[in-house]
Amino acid sequence: MNTHATQTLDARGMNCPLPILRTKKALSGLNTGETLAITSTDPGSIKDMQAFCKQTGNELVSSDANQGEFVFLVRKA
Amino acid sequence: MGAIDKIIPSNLHKSQLDQWFDQRFESKMAEREAAHVPSLAIIATKGTLDWAYPPFILASTASALGWDVSIFFTFYGLELLKKDLHLEISPLGNPSMPMKMPFGPQWLKDINWKIPNVVMAGMPGFEKMATGLMQQTVKNNGVASIEELRSICIEADVKLVACQMTVELFGHSHDAFIPEIQDWIGAASFLPVAQKSDVCLFI
Numbered sequence: 001m002n003t004h005a006t007q008t009l010d011a012r013g014m015n016c017p018l019p020i021l022r023t024k025k026a027l028s029g030l031n032t033g034e035t036l037a038i039t040s041t042d043p044g045s046i047k048d049m050q051a052f053c054k055q056t057g058n059e060l061v062s063s064d065a066n067q068g069e070f071v072f073l074v075r076k077a
Numbered sequence: 078m079g080a081i082d083k084i085i086p087s088n089l090h091k092s093q094l095d096q097w098f099d100q101r102f103e104s105k106m107a108e109r110e111a112a113h114v115p116s117l118a119i120i121a122t123k124g125t126l127d128w129a130y131p132p133f134i135l136a137s138t139a140s141a142l143g144w145d146v147s148i149f150f151t152f153y154g155l156e157l158l159k160k161d162l163h164l165e166i167s168p169l170g171n172p173s174m175p176m177k178m179p180f181g182p183q184w185l186k187d188i189n190w191k192i193p194n195v196v197m198a199g200m201p202g203f204e205k206m207a208t209g210l211m212q213q214t215v216k217n218n219g220v221a222s223i224e225e226l227r228s229i230c231i232e233a234d235v236k237l238v239a240c241q242m243t244v245e246l247f248g249h250s251h252d253a254f255i256p257e258i259q260d261w262i263g264a265a266s267f268l269p270v271a272q273k274s275d276v277c278l279f280i
Contacts, residue, residue: 015220
């Protein structure tokens, strides 16, 4: 888990569309420029997170895959 | 063109005017597109556990993307708005539905039980069992329950509207439904919403 993020979200074990819904909810509690680190195990979340950020204007700072876990860093717009 | 000729200075060539207009048009259209909030209108007509997922998954995801979402529940779709959800699934006449055990060793889970229709139809409680197995499979895979997805939709201001005609047709009582239903309407009221939407789905 990324310790530099303002907030972290554990979405492991959740399946589509829960990781995106939880991300949206967590982001709504952040201020502009703050970051959220999300960990998920749903392989579909890689593409979904890109699409979510593109559509909502939030910045997908990084997207990493590591032994079946996916870690995303999103900066709130 | 007469009126425009009067306001255009004579030294401005028509091609320059066209170029200016094209640029201006492009930038105004881009502005408009950026400010546009996409909208989704869903017509939900099915009341089984499997068919309950698509409307709620699409609606909750669209709302997370910042879209305006409305769902019109009609016919069996009204079951999805009951206070107490008793949604069932029927493998009968549903040949694409895998029949797999959600528990036990992996080799057992991998077996797709091809059960003849005549057995499914004749065995009492078969649908209850299939529903139980499906609920367990959903849970094992970290897929949200219908109750959970519905609450997320309500929280996210998805507009839930219900068909008044169906209530009368099937003799339902308004009291059996969740209070978050925003309106009881007919086709004539939902069609204009569907007309204005960017995406309209019949499920």
